Amino acid sequence: MQTPQATTPLLTALQELANKPDAAFYAPGHKRGVGVSPQLREVLGEQVFRADLPELPELDNLFAPCGAIADAQNLAAEAFGAERTWFLVNGSTCGVMAAILATCGEGDKMILPRNVHQSAIAGLILSGAIPIFVTPEYDPNLDLAHSITPNAIANALQVHPDAKAVMLVYPTYYGACGDVEAIAQICHQHGIPLLVDEAHGPHFAFHPDLPPSALASGADLAVQSAHKVLGAMTQASMLHLQGQRIDCDRISQALRLLQSTSPSYLLLASLDATRQQMALHGEALMSKTLQLAKHGYAQIAQIPDLSVLQASHTPGFLALDPTRISVNLGNLGISGYEADEILRQQFGVTAELPSTQHLTFIISLGNTLTDIEKMVNAFRQLTQTRKSLSLPSQEQTVFSRWKEEFLFIHPSSFRLYPSLSPRQAFFAATERVPIERADERICAEMICPYPPGIPALMPGEEINLATLDYLHQVLNLGGSLTGCSDPTLKTIKVVKG
Ligand SMILES: Cc1ncc(COP(=O)(O)O)c(C=O)c1O
The missing domain is CATH 3.90.1150.10 (Aspartate Aminotransferase, domain 1)
Structure with a gap:
């Protein structure tokens, strides 16, 4: 008999419907590919449009799952070691934002590393939470920031015992893994949940020679980009939960706010297929x-x-x-x-x-x-x-100066920073100033070299010359920046006043 993990409830339901004739008077307007542009059909093939279906009864509903999606999510929870799993069609981006919205409201404190992905800053803007940034461990020789240490978290919690949650990035974009197990224990001693941005680690659960998954190390919640390292389609991600510290309903509510009401079944089915593939052959x-x-x-x-x-x-x-x-x-x-x-x-x-x-x-x-x-x-x-x-060596010293000032600018390893909450700065009255006059002003934009999408400046943060130098060097070296309203970075938006 087939084991449950060998089944693909959602992919199979989609396959059956895609192959069944139907006079379609529903969206999407291409009607199972008939109305699609010939060039698009040539590039993508016909079958993909036959399977590009909406929430028909057999296909369940992502926001009230009780059929094929519920079954597929339950199988994923089992395979990835969670108690409950949500499929995401807006990447780990929406999972990270939902994790913050589900645990922190206006004025609540959240402890997190400064080198978080921009989705975490977006979550702070949406929720109104106040970030308590912890400086990540940094290797000056390699110019790489790693994870934050259990000690740094314990110290942050001593100063901010009212923090509502801790968020970690595990692994970092470079694959560096911190001590999730020790940090989870510290969080739980304080009665608060540990949320893990595990966008780059969905494969960890499937091989003993890989680092342990965040859930196996005791995290309460993990968000994983199944599309980054597994076989799912771009944007297809999962949010996993275990234990009682986070309210499931708040996660569901937050995800309803953050995702399209027309989720792509191509993405959802790719998550079902990926789970089956990893459960059987991972x-x-x-x-x-x-x-x-x-x-x-x-x-x-x-x-x-x-x-x-x-x-x-x-x-x-x-x-x-x-x-x-x-x-x-x-x-x-x-x-x-x-x-x-x-x-x-x-x-x-x-x-x-x-x-x-x-x-x-x-x-x-x-x-x-x-x-x-x-x-x-x-x-x-x-x-x-x-x-x-060879590059002139001077250009590299600019990086060194930035990295030291950026990461070690503060005497203590953590502090309440930025000066305004990201949400207050996002909604504040702003003005545009020439970059030469931006030093010590409060930034109103989220400016990120992309990838990795770690903001160098965020709303509410005080601008300093070293950061501006660094951003110009990224542009000069052919890197790209997202989030600046002036792409040449000759001017920048700051909080008025
Ligand atoms: C650490 C980290 N978290 C979250 C994300 C967002 O993931 P997604 O692209 O699945 O939305 C990324 C994307 O690069 C990331 O690097």
């Missing part, structure tokens, strides 16, 4: 992925002038996701942005994340040995031609 798929990553890691580590990120076994960096390879280019004298451009244009190799000194690669179940060999070969050739590619 360990084997992850074994193969780990082998590929290990091979790539070993080859790149042997190339002169390159090094690859390793766990430092400190409380802020206990373990590294071995499927995330971050190559340090510091000794080559080129930035990650420049290396990214060369690898992509000249070698047809595209990384996930360029940063000042690193290029970060996601190795997942979709990669092949050929991909890994192409990447290794591209790095070999890049290092051989490095002399003609």
Whole structure:
């Protein structure tokens, strides 16, 4: 007999309906592909439109699930080690916002690392919560911020015992994993929940050689981008919950506020299929992925002038996701942005994340040995031609200055910061000032180098020259910024007054 995890309740229901003739007088207007643009049909194929269906009775309702979606979500909860799971069609972005809205209201304090994703800042703006930022552990040699330590959380809670929740990013974009287990224990001793932005870690539950999942380490809630490292379609994510510290109804209510009332069944069915694939074959798929990553890691580590990120076994960096390879280019004298451009244009190799000194690669179940060999070969050739590619060393000192001032600007490792709550600053009267007059003004925008989408400035935060220098360098090096109303960054919006 088929085990329940071998079934795909939602995907199967969608498949049956997609193949059943119907005189369709409902949305979407392309009516199962008949009215779609021929070019779009050529690019995407016919079947995808037959399956692009709305909330027909057989397909259940994402916001009041009692049929195929409820069954699919229950199977996902079991496979990912949760008590309850919600499917998300607006990425982990809406999951992180819902986690904040469900736990913190206007004026409530939330403890979180400063290097959170912009979705957490959006959650703070929506909820009116006051962030208590904790400085993440930082490696100045690598110019990388890792996780926050249990000690830093314990200290923050001593100063702010009225905090309503703690949020962690686990793993970071670079695969660095902090001590979730110890932090969960501290949170629970204080009677508050630990929310984990595990956007980059949905594979952790499926192989013993990967770091433990946030839920297995005691987190109350985890948000995972199944589309980032598993086989789900872009935007398809999950929110998982366990225990009684968070009210399920508040999560459901928040998700109703944040998601479309016409959720895509293509995305939802891809979550059902991904869950089945991982439940049945996750360990084997992850074994193969780990082998590929290990091979790539070993080859790149042997190339002169390159090094690859390793766990430092400190409380802020206990373990590294071995499927995330971050190559340090510091000794080559080129930035990650420049290396990214060369690898992509000249070698047809595209990384996930360029940063000042690193290029970060996601190795997942979709990669092949050929991909890994192409990447290794591209790095070999890049290092051989490095002399003609050198950057003036001055540009790198600007980064160093920013990183030190940005991360170590405060005498204590945590403080109530920004000066206005993100929500107050978002709704405050604003004015535009030339960048030369922006120092020490309160920012009214959320400005993010993207990726990784970690805001360098957020509404309510005091602007300083080092941060502005850093943002200009990102632009000069070909990086992109999101969130600035003036894309040239000659002016910036600040709170009036
Ligand atoms: C740490 C982190 N959290 C949340 C998100 C948002 O995830 P999604 O793209 O699934 O909305 C991202 C996206 O890059 C991320 O890096």
